[in-house]
Amino acid sequence: MKVAVIGAGLAGSECTWVLAERYGIQVTLFEMKSKKTTPAQISPNLFAELVCSNSLKSKSRLNPAGTLKCEIEQLGSIVIPAAKKAEVPAGETLAVDREFFSQLITEKLKNHKNITIRETVVEKVEDVFKINDFSAVVIATGPLTxxxxxxDLRKITGTQELYFYDAIAPILDGDTIDNSIAFLANRQTRTHAFEKKQAQEKAILDGLPPPNEEEEEGDYLNxxxxxxxxxxxxxxxxxxAKVPHKDFEEPKYFNGxxxxxxxxxRGPRTLAFGPMKPRGLDDPRTGRMPYAVVQLRKEKMGDSAWNMVGFQTRLTWGAQKEILKTxxxxxxxEFFRMGSMHRNTYLVSPNILNExxxxKADKRIYLAGQIMGVEGYLESSAMGVYIAHVIGQKLKNNHALNCPPANTSLGSLARxxxxxxxxRFSPMNxxxxxFNELSVEDIKKYSINSDKILKLKKLDKSVKRELMACRSEDLFQNWLEETKLV
Ligand SMILES: Cc1cc2nc3c(=O)[nH]c(=O)nc-3n(C[C@H](O)[C@H](O)[C@H](O)COP(=O)(O)OP(=O)(O)OC[C@H]3O[C@@H](n4cnc5c(N)ncnc54)[C@H](O)[C@@H]3O)c2cc1C
Structure with missing residues (x-):
């Protein structure tokens, strides 16, 4: 039983390690760097290279990046122990000496008895299957595939949706937005307003109550x-301040x-005619249309996260924080994610993956890391670990692994x-x-003061985070026991 992994970045290194070490599977790891480097990965002999910052995010268990580290460490990660060994002081953040970190991982992979390294550029997935009758091939070639x-991937998946450039707008923590200023409303076009008036008149004529105003309140926070x-x-x-373009990044932007x-x-009023246009968004408190509006759209999987519509930007993270807070x-x-624009190859996984x-196009092929729709060193590593368990369980135990629960870090990313x-799919950190909001049952289960808490109008953010972290840890431990992964 043999598996091929293409790409010895963060996801590929994790996936290779877990398959070889935990499942005893023979893995061939394909990496091109000694023949051809990507524009950002420049060390020909190092695996798991960190292309930009040296941070693997927060260590705190009250931050989902902290719980994600705990989760994948329990699942046999090679990256987290290496990061701990190569750690440099950075407060709550797990920052590393990048060269030492990559060396540790490279040595372990190169010296493992179940791992064969092939230094080559893979141009077609079929070429890999020709080398050996692999039971599975994992593509972990990252944002600079x-x-x-x-x-070839575009052809295999039959999709045009393989992006080369990614525009990401900031995501805001809903608990930190001042709702005495922001207002909920959908944009009313003239047709909407006319239809609404007609519906109201019809209801009056039919002797029915007017249409439910609450439903019309709106999905957007303005x-x-x-x-x-x-x-x-x-x-x-x-x-x-703006992030300068890398040499390999042509600043070509799509319309819209x-x-x-x-x-x-382009001009001081351009934004007011573009993403900040106020038309159809009368402020219910003044009854008048503001001069301009920033619209926030709910992120699909959680009511408390809001995406700034049309606010993709190359402003530096520092400048974004300073300017947007005004x-x-x-x-x-507070920001869940900052805006960015950079070269990024990824597939719209929900369209092309089986459960x-x-x-869908070929059940022998898997994706791992950023190419499957996650963003960041840590998140890419996590999906490498997870996909290794999916494949390991299938090949070794003939068993389909249940996805971790939605309210765990690994589960939320995988889902x-x-x-x-x-x-609007784009790689997610x-x-x-x-995560889902806390339910009454969650509060009762994870708080010793639930009676008091349930009486509060609004839950304090730090209490909420603590309870969400407890829920996440509890659910993950239950999942580990059920799946018998450790
Ligand atoms: C310019 C840039 C800066 C970034 N900065 C950060 C940051 O500061 N912090 C952060 O958390 N995330 C950052 N990211 C996001 C991203 O999550 C990381 O790039 C992460 O390394 C992705 O992990 P991965 O394992 O999916 O891919 P990678 O780590 O990129 O690994 C892919 C590997 O596949 C190899 N490969 C590619 N094509 C082939 C092929 N055809 N044949 C054989 N091998 C191949 C590559 O050489 C590489 O070693 C950045 C991304 C980019 C593009």
Whole structure:
């Protein structure tokens, strides 16, 4: 029984290690770096190279990145123990000496008796199957997948949805938005307003109660700006620090996907006619249309996370935090994800994966890491570990692994790749917004003060996080016991 893994990045290293070490499966790991490097991965002899920052995010159990680390460490990760060994001081963050970190992983993989390394550029998946009769092939070639293989993947999956450039808007923590300023409303087009009036008149004529206003309240949270606030915002966006383009990144933007600073630089009123247009969004508190509006859309899998519509940006994270916090109602806002735009190859996994994570087009092929729709070193590593268990259980025990529960870190990420909304699918990092809100049952189960808590109008954020972390840990331990993975 043999498995091939293409790409010795974070996901590929994890997947190879878990399959070889935990399941005793013979793994051939294909890596191209000694023949051809990606534009960002430049060390020809190191696996699991960190291309930019040296941080693997928070260590705190009250942060889902912290719980994700615990979860994958229990599942046999090679990355987390290496990161702990190579750790450099960075407060609550797990930061590493990047070279030492990659060396530790490379040595372990190269010296494992069940692992064979093949230094080659894989241009077609079929070429791998020709080398050996592999039971499974895992593609873990990351955001900078070599072009020929990327084209082959497009053919295999029969999809045009293989993205090369990714525009990401910030996601905000709903608990930190000032709802005395932001208002819920859907944009009323003239037709909407007319239809609404007609429906009201018809109801009156039929002697029925008017249509339920609550249902009409709206799915969008809107941040109103007056003229002065708008122009001051535009000025700050133009002046804010931007992330420079890497040499390999051509600044080509699709229409409808322009960064806010590019629009702002075109003219001071461009944003007010674009993503910040106020038309059809009368502020219910004043009854008037604001000068401009920032619209926030609910993230599909959690009511407390809000995506800033059309706010993709190359402003640096520091500049984003500073500038966006000056918007009315966002002075104390916290961010689940910052905006970014960079070269990124990924597939719309919910369209092309079976529920067992194999490709619909070919059940022998799996994806792991960023190419399957997660974002970040840690998240890519996590999906490498998870896919190894999916394949290991299937091949060794002839058993389909149940996905971890939705309210665990690993479960929320894995489920995003299978069930995420396909229309606006883009690689996702781990954050609390992917988890469900606490139910009354959760509060009763995980709090010793549930009676008091249930009487509160709004739950304190730190209490909420603590309870969500307890729920996540509890659910993950139950899942481990049920699946007998450890
Ligand atoms: C420029 C850039 C900066 C980033 N900065 C950060 C950051 O600071 N923090 C963060 O958390 N995330 C960052 N990311 C996001 C991303 O999650 C990481 O890139 C992460 O490394 C992805 O892990 P992976 O295992 O999916 O792919 P990778 O780690 O990229 O590994 C893929 C491997 O596959 C190999 N490969 C590619 N094609 C082939 C082929 N055809 N044949 C054989 N081998 C092949 C590559 O050489 C590489 O070794 C960044 C991404 C980019 C593009």
């Amino acid at each position: 070599e072009d020929n293989l990327a084209n 941040i109103p700006l007056n003229k002065e606030e708008y122009f001051s915002f535009v000025e700050k966006v133009c002046a804010g 996907c322009q960064p806010i600073e590019v629009l702002a630089e 918007l009315p109602g966002l002075n104390n806002v 067992d994570f194999s490709l 995003y790749c299978i069930y995420g909304e396909t229309k 781990i954050h609390w917004g992917l």
